[in-house]
Amino acid sequence: MRDPKILVGTVLMPLIMFGVLGSVFSASISSTEEAVKNLSLIVVDEDGGVVSSSFKSFLQSNPRFEVKTYYIPSFEEALKSLPELNASAILLLPKGLSDNVTKGIPGQMKMYVVFSSLSVVEQGKASMLQSMLEAYNKALSLQIISSELPSSNPLFVSNPISSRYYTYFKGNVADIPPQLVASTISTQMMMMPLVIMIMLMTTMTMAATAVAIEKEAKTLETLLTLPVNRLTILVGKLSGSLFVALLGTVAYMFGFNYYMNSLLGGFGGGQQTLDLSSLGITVTPIGYVLLGIVFFISIVATLALAVSFSVFSEDVRSAQNSISYIYIIIIVPMLLFMFIDINTLSLPAQIALYAIPFTHTMNATREILLGNYQSVLFNILYLVVFTVVILYIAAKLFTTEKVFTTKFTLKRRSAKKEL
Amino acid sequence: MDAVNIENLVKSFGAKKAVDGLSLQVMENEIFGLIGPNGAGKTTTLRIIATLLKPTSGKVSIFGHDVVTESEKVRELISYLPEESGAYNNLSGMEYLRFMASFYSNKGDGIDSIVKEGAEISGLEDRLKDKVKTYSKGMKRRLLVARALMIRPKLAILDEPTSGLDVYYAHYVRDIIKDYARRRGVTVLLSSHNMLEVQYVCTKVALINNGRIVEQGDPKGLMEKYSSSNLEDVFIKVSRLA
Numbered sequence: 115m116r117d118p119k120i121l122v123g124t125v126l127m128p129l130i131m132f133g134v135l136g137s138v139f140s141a142s143i144s145s146t147e148e149a150v151k152n153l154s155l156i157v158v159d160e161d162g163g164v165v166s167s168s169f170k171s172f173l174q175s176n177p178r179f180e181v182k183t184y185y186i187p188s189f190e191e192a193l194k195s196l197p198e199l200n201a202s203a204i205l206l207l208p209k210g211l212s213d214n215v216t217k218g219i220p221g222q223m224k225m226y227v228v229f230s231s232l233s234v235v236e237q238g239k240a241s242m243l244q245s246m247l248e249a250y251n252k253a254l255s256l257q258i259i260s261s262e263l264p265s266s267n268p269l270f271v272s273n274p275i276s277s278r279y280y281t282y283f284k285g286n287v288a289d290i291p292p293q294l295v296a297s298t299i300s301t302q303m304m305m306m307p308l309v310i311m312i313m314l315m316t317t318m319t320m321a322a323t324a325v326a327i328e329k330e331a332k333t334l335e336t337l338l339t340l341p342v343n344r345l346t347i348l349v350g351k352l353s354g355s356l357f358v359a360l361l362g363t364v365a366y367m368f369g370f371n372y373y374m375n376s377l378l379g380g381f382g383g384g385q386q387t388l389d390l391s392s393l394g395i396t397v398t399p400i401g402y403v404l405l406g407i408v409f410f411i412s413i414v415a416t417l418a419l420a421v422s423f424s425v426f427s428e429d430v431r432s433a434q435n436s437i438s439y440i441y442i443i444i445i446v447p448m449l450l451f452m453f454i455d456i457n458t459l460s461l462p463a464q465i466a467l468y469a470i471p472f473t474h475t476m477n478a479t480r481e482i483l484l485g486n487y488q489s490v491l492f493n494i495l496y497l498v499v500f501t502v503v504i505l506y507i508a509a510k511l512f513t514t515e516k517v518f519t520t521k522f523t524l525k526r527r528s529a530k531k532e533l
Numbered sequence: 534m535d536a537v538n539i540e541n542l543v544k545s546f547g548a549k550k551a552v553d554g555l556s557l558q559v560m561e562n563e564i565f566g567l568i569g570p571n572g573a574g575k576t577t578t579l580r581i582i583a584t585l586l587k588p589t590s591g592k593v594s595i596f597g598h599d600v601v602t603e604s605e606k607v608r609e610l611i612s613y614l615p616e617e618s619g620a621y622n623n624l625s626g627m628e629y630l631r632f633m634a635s636f637y638s639n640k641g642d643g644i645d646s647i648v649k650e651g652a653e654i655s656g657l658e659d660r661l662k663d664k665v666k667t668y669s670k671g672m673k674r675r676l677l678v679a680r681a682l683m684i685r686p687k688l689a690i691l692d693e694p695t696s697g698l699d700v701y702y703a704h705y706v707r708d709i710i711k712d713y714a715r716r717r718g719v720t721v722l723l724s725s726h727n728m729l730e731v732q733y734v735c736t737k738v739a740l741i742n743n744g745r746i747v748e749q750g751d752p753k754g755l756m757e758k759y760s761s762s763n764l765e766d767v768f769i770k771v772s773r774l775a
Binding site for chain 1: 546580583584585586587605608609611612613614615617618619620621622633636637680
């Protein structure tokens, strides 16, 4: 705890890391907005009819699509001029477009979008150009309706029925489109396992370091000859790591929250978060208590697991190296929870997955959000049993001479005996 | 009562016997030196006495308490200074002494008195306010020796107490051990491969080689017995005879 590197690593780093990520994202959005503002378009008008002239007036009368426009007679010349004009796209209005449209045959405009880089800026440019053509198509449609059916309301004819979507979930009906619910839940479901993974890995590294640093600094031998029960020393090590890990978790939560706000806030109305409590998707006070219990037991299990591994390590680097092998049992459930529905897996695969303790941490977190508390109690029970077994093993290892006689080094990736 | 009583101690690591049938007694208030070359079994023996390792066979007791069955009681009586030992770099010397003292006393006054003694033994004065990471090797060793002695243990186990120190610091540490043991009536069991050091500090010595005691007695008596001017010569002669 007195080592500033511990606090910098676990508390400040997440804040800095997510802060930088958030800022980078904001900067990326700004640069996309800037690129969209400076759009330029080469129009190749082979048609020369009413559609092309109405498109020109549309561009002039719509300040939303402020596009610098160049008119070039042929597509080949437009291609040649592209580098010089540094245009964003070429719009080809093919010959006969107006004829077709006036005869009631669907016409086609061709937009050749320039990809100048592989950044998100290109996506912004492409979306803007697409919106522009869709808006023109809509305006043209209204014009045609007005001329063909002068006594009708063009807005009504183009869109006679409007639809409104609601979501039904577990007996609750909410005035929220299901797509929005799905996108919000998937964002939360993506975020939760990621935060849990970071929290557990931080805890594991802390605990492994706490024991290994005693070995590296040559203080462990002295510590174990003091008139204190060795289990007390082990508990002291675990609780110190637990405290730092909890601080780190809070820092991660804050940092991640900032990052997510930068991410979601930047798109304006494009993506938005919403309150899912009207659908019963919320964390109740009981849910918070259960969540606290799940997190606490998971952290203790992680600590015990890390200590069990690190007692064989000669120094901090070896300890961190040895626990990197057990990161896999955190990463696998995290990835699965982020991208698939575990219940769709085969039974053997589900059994194998649920044998991993941290699957229960991820599952419990999701079930708490959905209010399935019975399932959470089973998750807690499994975590408790696993933790007790691992703590017993860790305590046994810590009270035997194996802590001195067995070493795991970076050079040899197998345990070796020392005289 | 014997401070240390070892009977036919054996410690094996796989096929290798680090200690092979070692027996010795250390009397209360003695400064007993265990001397021998590197790999002779000194550190393994001291680690068993300090309850860090368990004997493969044989019996070891400290003031009548068995190191295996009564290890917690033994740890209340001893203080152990490993050969390669460190202190917590992010604590000051004073904070380190206070932290270690807190394991031996629950009372503020008790801790203060232990720390005061530690500060005096270390002789580090104002440097005790500085962080341990700023100390030289010699200063760190003085701090660790002070930590081992300040609690007035019944038995101080010091493994190569002057290891890696220059002449000046080694002399200082030797004087501290000798003076403190005499003044406080602490029994000291130390190991060293520096036989001249042991000759200067110890009241009794045991020569160890290949995990066995090959000779023991008081330094003067051993030198007379082997017609030698120092313990180094004694050890060479004993080894040849063995």
